[in-house]
Amino acid sequence: MERQSGYYKMNFNHDELNKFKVTAVIEQKTLPEAVDILIKNLPLTKTVNGKFILIHPEKNIDTSKKNADEGIKGVVLDAEGEPLIGATIRIKGAPKGTITDLDGGFSLDDVDENSTLVISFIGKKEQNVKLEWERL
Numbered sequence: 001m002e003r004q005s006g007y008y009k010m011n012f013n014h015d016e017l018n019k020f021k022v023t024a025v026i027e028q029k030t031l032p033e034a035v036d037i038l039i040k041n042l043p044l045t046k047t048v049n050g051k052f053i054l055i056h057p058e059k060n061i062d063t064s065k066k067n068a069d070e071g072i073k074g075v076v077l078d079a080e081g082e083p084l085i086g087a088t089i090r091i092k093g094a095p096k097g098t099i100t101d102l103d104g105g106f107s108l109d110d111v112d113e114n115s116t117l118v119i120s121f122i123g124k125k126e127q128n129v130k131l132e133w134e135r136l
Contacts, residue, residue, distance in 0.1 A: 017044070017055065020042055020044070022038050022039075022042070024037060024038060026038075031053065032046070032048050032053060035053060035055065039055065043057055044056065044057060045057075047101070047102060052085060052102060054085055054086055054099075054101070054102060056086065056099050057099075071107055071108055071109040071110065071111060072107065072108050072111050072131065073105070073106070073107045074089075074105070074106055074107075074117075075100075075103065075104045075105050075106075076089070076100050076104045076106065076119055076121075077104055078124070082104075083100070083102075083103050083104025083105075084100055084104050084121050084124075085100060085101070085102055085103075085104065086099055086100060086121070087099065087100040087104070087106075087119055087120065087121040087124075088118075088119070088120045088121070089106045089108065089117055089118070089119055090117070090118050091108070091111065091112075091115050091116070091117065091118075092115065092116040092117070092118050092128065093116075094115075096108060096110075096111075111131070113131060114131070115131050116128050116129065116130050116131065117129045117131065
């Protein structure tokens, strides 16, 4: 689809999307419109920023527990300092995780201060990062 559009670049975590099987015949649609058709009725969403399309699971945010000093925020960059769009961030040994946005940013709520982040991205070696807290 990326090649046929000639313009857009798609980014997604293959492991998160591999569990969904979709078959469709799509003609005369832009790539963003085609993605909308493919993910309709799936717990997925897309974000378009310029020429990038990021496909990711819908986020279920529990606003009843929203407290700024219980969460973490960060940015994932590659060796050249460029943001990694769609990198998977998870808490080691826990089912909690997220993916990075179009600027490489992420946030996670209710994170134990002794946690280790596991950061993975297609084509890159998985990284384990022990949290170092700085209270603001």
